Amino acid sequence: MTRLPQITEVYLDNSATSPVFPEVLRLMEKVMQEEYGNPSSLHRRGSGAHRIMEGARQTLAGLLCVSSEEIIFTSGGTEANNLAVLGLARRHRRRGNHLITSLIEHPSVLEPFQQLENEGFHVTYLPPDERGLIDPETAAEAVTPETILASIMHINNEIGSLQPIHRLSRALKSRNPRLIFHVDAVQSFGKIPLLPGEAGVDALSLSAHKFHGPRGVGALYLRRGIKLEPLSRGGGQERGLRAGTENTPGVAGMALAARLCHEEQQQKTERLSFLKARFLAAVEQAHPQVKVNGPRNGKEAAPHILNLSFPGLKGELILHALEEAHVYISTASACHAHKKGPSHVLQALKLDQPHLEGAIRISLSLQNTLEQIDYAAAKLIRVVQELS
Ligand SMILES: Cc1ncc(COP(=O)(O)O)c(C=O)c1O
Structure with missing residues (x-):
């Protein structure tokens, strides 16, 4: 033997x-010790923390080829998904009450859709084929003039099926160009490139701890001009879309982990x-x-x-x-x-x-x-x- x-x-x-990543840990420790100010504070400590937040935003935006103001920091993938699904559906309700997702989404997407059904929305759950793939034609057939939002994940966390996001976007939008397309990219970010602009994706969720960053921090990309109803209200952080004092060390760690994964x-x-x-x-x-x-x-x-x-x-x-x-x-x-x-x-x-x-x-x-x-x-x- x-x-x-x-x-x-x-x-x-x-x-x-x-x-x-050890480098991420070291950076976070440094930020926690040296840049402990609240990014909203007007003094030097606040502006230092604010600069770190904005630097991290630029890093993530650069990796996704989007603009900084299209990045909203969240407490992780779950919050990014909840914010996208609930926030977009509720904000655009006047345009229609039909939504599309798949049967194999993460619970942080599926449960918000179930909640929206309780609120009177009609949801189509697309079935995968035997390998866990969603067919763009089937997705397109589900679209109606009432469809306002579709959410389909990039990589499935249990079976690793990788959806044809470009084709899905084209198929969905060919039937209804005003439909908003959200993608849960929590399992793919840092491994399989997905540029929202190129792929026809309007909103995209990330989570730092899936790519060697810290837990409890993530981000939602939201295409400029798309309106969203916030889930948390308070201090007006993140352009009023996600209130709450920012997790500066976590955000800095996430941006560094993202950069290292993309090398x-x-x-x-x-x-x-x-x-x-x-x-x-x-x-x-x-x-x-x-x-x-x-x-x-x-x-x-x-x-x-x-x-x-x-x-x-x-x-x-x-x-x-x-x-x-x-x-x-x-x-x-x-x-x-x-x-x-x-x-x-x-x-x-x-x-x-x-x-x-x-x-x-x-x-x-x-x-x-x-x-x-x-x-x-x-x-x-x-x-x-x-x-x-
Ligand atoms: C595909 C997918 N989406 C969302 C999440 C939730 O992310 P978080 O753990 O950051 O809340 C996970 C975590 O397992 C996931 O695998």
Whole structure:
């Protein structure tokens, strides 16, 4: 038997959250200690903090090729999604009461849509195909003159399906040019480029902790001229669209993490795809019965997310057996882990019960080495053998 290298831990749950870059941590500490003023204060301490906020805004805007005033800082992906869905639908209600989303969105998108149904809106939930992809033609057919908003995620957090956002935007807007198109790019930002201007996206959500930034900070891009009803009111921060004293260290950390992820992004994405393919090849060779839930590779697949089912085995048992070997994965998304019942995403793929129960998610980052990937694959192969 080949000897495994000495490995103390393999973290393969990066879609739940990712470790903060050391440079980001250092910057945040410095900002917390030195630029502790409130950005709204008129004295020197306030203007220092304000400058940091505006520098970070420019960095993010530059990476998205948009203007600074189109970036609204939030407390994370959940708030950005809530603000976009609730804020846009409520603000534009006079133009129509029809909304479109998909069945496989993150709960921070789906639950606001359910709330809007309670408020009298009519929502169409688009079904994915068996790989988790939304067909632009089907999306276009759902559009009516009453449709004011569509929200479709870029990369699905559970199965890694990567939606054809450019084609979806064209298809939706060809039927109704005034429709506002929001994209949850929480899982793709820093890995797969998506420029709102080029892609026909009017609003786009980000979350720092998915790309090695801090937790509790995110952003919403909102195209200039599009009006939105705020969810929080108070001190008028973020042009009155998101009241609350700004998280200056978090925002600074997010901008630095974003910049670092975008350096040589293409090579990094290729590296992630390579690691993912290597892991899958090893597992498939040992256990040909494994099923890949979602696209396996190619331009429809996220480079870092792999969802696998081992029919007859429970995903949770695999997770805990791997934990014993210090390999950390998940069964579905982190937000599902404490909910009863199978994931809504896997159900939308129409998986049968054994595949639903046997699903695990592996999500990689560039901090994973080749040795770690080989180690984790070997451990998974052994765990599946032992549990079968
Ligand atoms: C696709 C997607 N959208 C939104 C969120 C929520 O982001 P946050 O954890 O910053 O609230 C997540 C987090 O798991 C996600 O994966």
